[in-house]
Structure formats: C-alpha cells, structure tokens
Amino acid sequence: MALTAETESRLYRSLRAAAGAAAHLVALGFPTAVAVLARPGSSLFSWHPLLMALAFSFLMTEALLIFSPETSLLRSFSRKVKVRVHWALQLLALLCALLGLGVITYNKHLNGKAHFVTWHGLTGLLTVLYTSGQCMGGVLLLYPKLMKNWTLAKLKLYHATSGLVGYLLGCASLMLGMCSLWFTTSVTSVSWYFAMLCPLLTSLVIMNQVSNAYLYRKRSQH
Numbered sequence: 179m180a181l182t183a184e185t186e187s188r189l190y191r192s193l194r195a196a197a198g199a200a201a202h203l204v205a206l207g208f209p210t211a212v213a214v215l216a217r218p219g220s221s222l223f224s225w226h227p228l229l230m231a232l233a234f235s236f237l238m239t240e241a242l243l244i245f246s247p248e249t250s251l252l253r254s255f256s257r258k259v260k261v262r263v264h265w266a267l268q269l270l271a272l273l274c275a276l277l278g279l280g281v282i283t284y285n286k287h288l289n290g291k292a293h294f295v296t297w298h299g300l301t302g303l304l305t306v307l308y309t310s311g312q313c314m315g316g317v318l319l320l321y322p323k324l325m326k327n328w329t330l331a332k333l334k335l336y337h338a339t340s341g342l343v344g345y346l347l348g349c350a351s352l353m354l355g356m357c358s359l360w361f362t363t364s365v366t367s368v369s370w371y372f373a374m375l376c377p378l379l380t381s382l383v384i385m386n387q388v389s390n391a392y393l394y395r396k397r398s399q400h
Contacts, residue, residue, distance in 0.1 A: 191248060194386065198249030201383040205239040208376040215364050222285045227355065229278030230302070233271045234348035238309075239380050241267035242345065246387050265316060272313050275306045298354035305347040312337075312344045338392045345384055349377035 209231035216224040241264045244250050252260050279302065286293040294300055319337055322330050355361060356373055365373055 195248040197379075197383050197386070198243060198246050201239060201243060201380045202249060202251075204376045204380055205236050205243070208235040208373070211373070215361075222281060222288070223360075226278050226282040226285065227360075229274045229281065230352065230355065233274035233278060234305070234345075234352055235377065235380070237267050237271035237274065238345060238348060239384070241271065242341070242384050242387065245391065261319075265320065268313055268316065272306075272309050275309055279303070279306050296354075296358075298351065298358060301347065301351045301354055305344070305351045308344045308347055312341055315340065335392050338388050342385065342388045346381055349381040352377045 209228065212227050212231040212235075216227045218224045218228045240251075244252055244260050244264050244267070247253075250260070252263060282302075283293055294303055315337060318325050318328075319330075319333055322328075322333060325333060353374055356365070356370070361373075362370065
C-alpha cells in the first residue's frame with residue numbers, strides 16, 4: 179500500500195532525527211576512541227591525532243548540528259544564541275586544528291622528517307587554511323553591513339555551502355589519517371572499517387542538513 183505524503187514526511191523526519199542522534203554520538207565517541215589510542219602526553223605526536231579529532235569530529239560537527247531542526251542541542255534557544263555558540267565552537271575547532279598542525283610540524287622537525295609530502299599532510303594543511311578563511315568569512319555574517327552590496331540571504335547561502343566544503347575537507351583529512359601507519363598498526367580488522375565510517379556518517383548527515391536548509395530551498399525559489 180502506498181504511503182501518504184504526510185506519512186512519508188513523518189518517516190523522513192524520523193530518519194533524519196535518528197541519523198542526527200547517531201552523528202552526536204559519533205562526534206563524541208570518535209575523539210574519545212582516538213584519545214584512548216593516542217594516550218595524549220605519552221609523546222609529542224600523541225597530541226596531534228587528539229587535537230585534530232576534537233577539531234573536526236567533535237567541535238565542528240557540533241557547531242553545525244546546532245542548526246539541525248531535529249537534533250540541535252539548542253532547539254529551544256533563539257537563532258541569535260545558536261549563531262553565537264556556533265561561532266564559539268568554530269573558533270575552538272580552529273584553535274585545536276592550528277595546535278594540531280603546529281604539533282605535527284614541530285614533531286617532524288625534531289625527527290628530521292619531511293612534512294606535507296603525503297596526501298594526509300597536504301589535505302590537512304589545506305583544511306586548516308580553508309577553515310581559517312571560513313572563520314574570517316563568518317565575521318561578515320556577524321557584521322553584514324561590511325558587505326553592503328550583498329544581501330544577508332546570499333551571505334548565508336555562500337557561508338553555508340563553503341562551510342560544507344570545509345567540513346568535507348576535514349572529514350577527508352581524518353579518513354586519510356586513518357590510513358597512516360600509526361593508525362593502521364593500532365586499529366585493525368573490522369574496527370578500522372567502523373572507524374572509517376565515523377566521519378563518513380557525520381559528513382552525510384551534515385550534507386543532508388545543509389542541502390535541505392539552503393540548496394534545495396534556493397532551487398525551489400526559481
């Protein structure tokens with residue numbers, strides 16, 4: 179029997195809510211697992227995977243999920259409060275990413291190893307630089323009068339879509355990091371595949387959220 183439009187809509191919202199809840203769990207669970215593996219403080223390098231996991235798996239994911247209509251932890255708060263918390267979490271994510279980049283760069287220097295010669299290193303550098311630019315671009319939304327020739331709606335659309343690109347870069351960097359010798363010797367068999375699914379799941383949830391909030395809505399207006 180065919181489902182009614184209302185039933186399909188309710189089912190779709192339920193699936194999005196379940197996926198969003200899973201994204202929250204993954205956002206916290208993944209860096210927790212990385213912390214157990216890396217044992218921060220055991221070496222200088224040990225801080226790098228933890229800081230990057232905190233930046234791109236926990237802080238940045240939660241900063242974006244704040245605007246989820248189904249699973250936001252701040253659903254009862256105003257849009258203004260959500261924007262401020264989003265901005266604070268993004269700044270913390272950028273700080274962790276910069277510290278993580280600094281740690282691995284200094285660690286490579288101490289050990290006389292070349293840096294930015296692997297896909298993980300290059301993607302990580304690009305991600306940190308892109309995130310820095312994205313945070314600076316976010317200032318324009320806090321103070322839209324700085325861009326007098328642009329409407330606020332257009333600024334929001336461009337910020338959301340470019341932010342999605344930055345988030346996907348972060349997820350790609352995490353996945354490439356899980357292909358490194360350090361990670362593959364620590365995590366093997368089925369556990370490695372489950373770990374790879376973590377950034378994949380959150381990226382799909384965030385893509386769906388941004389697409390529904392901006393891209394599909396923008397298309398329907400034409």
